[in-house]
Amino acid sequence: xxxxxxxxxxxxxxxxxxxxHFHDHYEIxxxxxGKRYYFIQDRSYFIQEGDLVFIDKxxxxxxxxVDAETHERILLSFxxxxxxxxxxxxxxxLLLPFVQKQxxxxxxxxxxxxVENLLFQLLREQQQxxxxxxxxxxxxxxxxxxxxxxxxxxxxxxxxxPQAHNPKIFEIVAYINEHYRTxxxxxxxxxTFYISPSYFxxxxxxxxxxxxxxxxxxxxxxxxxxxxxxxxxxVIHIAEQSGFDSVAHFGRVFKQVTSQTPLECRKLMRxxx
Numbered sequence: 001x002x003x004x005x006x007x008x009x010x011x012x013x014x015x016x017x018x019x020x021h022f023h024d025h026y027e028i029x030x031x032x033x034g035k036r037y038y039f040i041q042d043r044s045y046f047i048q049e050g051d052l053v054f055i056d057k058x059x060x061x062x063x064x065x066v067d068a069e070t071h072e073r074i075l076l077s078f079x080x081x082x083x084x085x086x087x088x089x090x091x092x093x094l095l096l097p098f099v100q101k102q103x104x105x106x107x108x109x110x111x112x113x114x115v116e117n118l119l120f121q122l123l124r125e126q127q128q129x130x131x132x133x134x135x136x137x138x139x140x141x142x143x144x145x146x147x148x149x150x151x152x153x154x155x156x157x158x159x160x161x162p163q164a165h166n167p168k169i170f171e172i173v174a175y176i177n178e179h180y181r182t183x184x185x186x187x188x189x190x191x192t193f194y195i196s197p198s199y200f201x202x203x204x205x206x207x208x209x210x211x212x213x214x215x216x217x218x219x220x221x222x223x224x225x226x227x228x229x230x231x232x233x234x235v236i237h238i239a240e241q242s243g244f245d246s247v248a249h250f251g252r253v254f255k256q257v258t259s260q261t262p263l264e265c266r267k268l269m270r271x272x273x
Contacts, residue, residue, distance in 0.1 A: 004082040004137065006122050008032075010072035022060045022222055025079040026098055028148075029053040029063075030119060034071025037064045039208045040103045042173040050112050052105045052148070056098040058226070060218050062209040074119050078141070086138055094142065096149040105151055118144045168195065169207040173215070180219045181243045186212060220244065221257045228266040235262045 002025050010033075029038070035048045040061045047053060055061050057079075065071075083091050107115055122140050125133045172193055176184065189212070190197045204212050224242040227233055233241070239250035254262050 002077055002079055003085075004078045004141070006074065006076045006119070006126055008072070008074045008123055010070075012070050021062055022058055022218060024057050024225075025077055026057055026095070027053075027055040028076040028144075029055065030074045030076075030115065032072040032074060032116075034069045034073075035066040036069075036071060036073075037066060037209065038062075038104070039064075039210070042170060042177060043103075044207050044209075045104050047104055048106075050107045052107055052115060054097045054100075054103055054105075054148070058222055060215070060222065064209045074123070076119070076122070076141075076144075082141075086142055090142075093149060094145040097145070097152055100152050102152065105148075111151065114147065115144065118147070166203055166207045168193065169203050172200070172204070173208065176216055177219060180216060180223065181241065183245070184216060184243075216243075217253050217257060221254055224250070224254060224262065225258070225265060225269075228262060229269045238262065 029052070031047055031049050031051050031053075033049045035046070038045045038047050038053055038061065040053075040055065041059050045053075046066070080091070083094060086094070118140055122137055122144070125137045125140065172189060172195075175189075175192070186197050186201070189195075190200055193200075201212060204210070204215070208215060210218070220242045224238050227238045227241060231238075235250075236247045239247045242250065244250035244253070251261065254260070254265070258265060260268070
């Protein structure tokens, strides 16, 4: 199970995430070169080199390529246990960038140099694994997040690329996020928002990177995971409260999205607490 990881990756070919993505750990995504579209929760952002992206736990997100652009990025992942290992009150200060509505910050000048230096030092610590590397990583990691927390009041969010901005689709995304427990179909969405099914399917995919069904299933499974973790409800009742018509359909979709059965997921969640 993840506590803390950092990875640098360069892709020399166009790449879009194929897997639907949300998880119970935090991520910091830094783009060293190239350009990307980044869908987070209910918005699509256009990001470029020097942009820093904060992903809160259980936030639905997906990156995709811009034209034929190659890119290089650094991804830092950590969970609540890593934060607690720094100090009992650490989350109050270190998690501030993740609770803001603003997800993307554009860095330049000394801010960009400082953040890149800290990330490169963290990469070296993990790669070399010298004596005390985890202790030094916690110190560098703490510096990074404190610096990022102070940035939240100073930097403006990255502008959304015009082609990624579709108010009607974002309105529909917000509607799905609020009404996922009810019966939602392509026909009902099209009728509610006065939009043709074919245009809706095409625009939704272009804007979010997800198909309508993929997005709806992910929102419902994310809620199911919360109920599995926080309640003692039976699986059949969790399926109903998450918006599924049958427990069999719920089980199939849950396994498809998480690679686990609901009961396996509940058992692992309890073990990790």
